[in-house]
Amino acid sequence: xxxxxxxxxxxxxxxxxxxxxxxxxxxxxxxxxxxxxxxxxxxxxxxxxxxxxxxxxxxxxxxxxxxxxxxxxxxxxxxxxxxxxxxxxxxxxxxxxxxxxxxxxxxxxxxxxxxxxxxxxxxxxxxxxxxxxxxxxxxxxxxxxxxxxxxxxxxxxxxxxxxxxxxxxxxxxxxxxxxxxxxxxxxxxxxxxxxxxxxxxxxxxxxxxxxxxxxxxxxxxxxxxxxxxxx
Numbered sequence: 001x002x003x004x005x006x007x008x009x010x011x012x013x014x015x016x017x018x019x020x021x022x023x024x025x026x027x028x029x030x031x032x033x034x035x036x037x038x039x040x041x042x043x044x045x046x047x048x049x050x051x052x053x054x055x056x057x058x059x060x061x062x063x064x065x066x067x068x069x070x071x072x073x074x075x076x077x078x079x080x081x082x083x084x085x086x087x088x089x090x091x092x093x094x095x096x097x098x099x100x101x102x103x104x105x106x107x108x109x110x111x112x113x114x115x116x117x118x119x120x121x122x123x124x125x126x127x128x129x130x131x132x133x134x135x136x137x138x139x140x141x142x143x144x145x146x147x148x149x150x151x152x153x154x155x156x157x158x159x160x161x162x163x164x165x166x167x168x169x170x171x172x173x174x175x176x177x178x179x180x181x182x183x184x185x186x187x188x189x190x191x192x193x194x195x196x197x198x199x200x201x202x203x204x205x206x207x208x209x210x211x212x213x214x215x216x217x218x219x220x221x222x223x224x225x226x227x228x229x230x231x
Contacts, residue, residue, distance in 0.1 A: 021072055022065070022231055023105055025133050025201045028074040031229035033061040034204060038080065038093070042217040045088045051216050054085035056093055058221065062229075068119045072105040108133045129165075135184045135199070140166035143188060164189045173198050175206050177223045193218070203228075 022028040038056040043049075057080070064075040078101065080094040104111040104127060111127035132141050142159040169185035180200035188195040197208035203226060211218040 021105075022074065023108075023110060023133060025135075026103070026110060026131070026204050027202060027228045028062055028065065028072070028103055028105070029229040029231040030062050030065050030074075032227065033059065034226045035059050035224045036221045037224055038219060038221045040091065040093060040217075040219040042089075042091055043215065044086075045090070048216075052086035052088050054089045054091070054093070055083045057081045057083055057224075066119065068122060070106055071119075071122055073119055074103040074105075076101045076103065103130070131199070135167050135170075135186075135201075137167055137170050137184075140164055159189075161189050162191050168196075173200055173206055175223045177206070177225050180206060197221075 036058040038058040039053060040056070041051045041053045044052045059079045059081075061077050061079075062074050063077045066073050078097070078099050080097060082093075098114045102113045102117070104113060104122065104124065106124065109124075109129060110131040110133070111124050112130040113127045117123075117126075128143055129141055130143070132139070142163055143165040144159075144163050165186055165188050167184050168187045171183060173180050173183040180203055182202070183198050183200040183206065185196060185198050188197075191213070193211055193213040195208065195210045198206050200206050203223075205221075206223040208221040209219070
């Protein structure tokens, strides 16, 4: 009887459709929560050569997951709460930043959508290709899949600079939430300034930074704590 039960379990695993579970590299079970300090800066209204700053608490939480074979979908809710700001700060981060996003997993690729979509008719070409696992040093890919500025939305097959996401460093990474192993620095190249973030396996995004190449504005996002739920 034990052998029969074991065989049945193995058969269920073998027959499960690929790409329908959360990736081991990125915990996406419902309830998983990340809390960040989000520090933004912008030109001072009275003197554009100077900057003013504001600090927010950013909470990201997986509020729902579902399987739409062969995809696994995780819905992320984002909440910005202002902690403090310099006099003259007017930028409403909570209104300017998306309040939700979705991760879509298929096999070794993890896509991101910042707008709702039909889970019964998923087209990953319209999403951002956030990660292509496994991450290795110098690995790169085109982050946007389609050229949205082109009326025909042609697929982007080459991105020597703008639109390229590249693994530019690897190692340990320390944050107030702890020190993590198997971490990778990723750089998003663009004409307006590069976005740099650190991703740690089994945790997710632990740090992100952007400095605009022209006007003096940008942000830093640092992981303060996280709670990982079981799938």
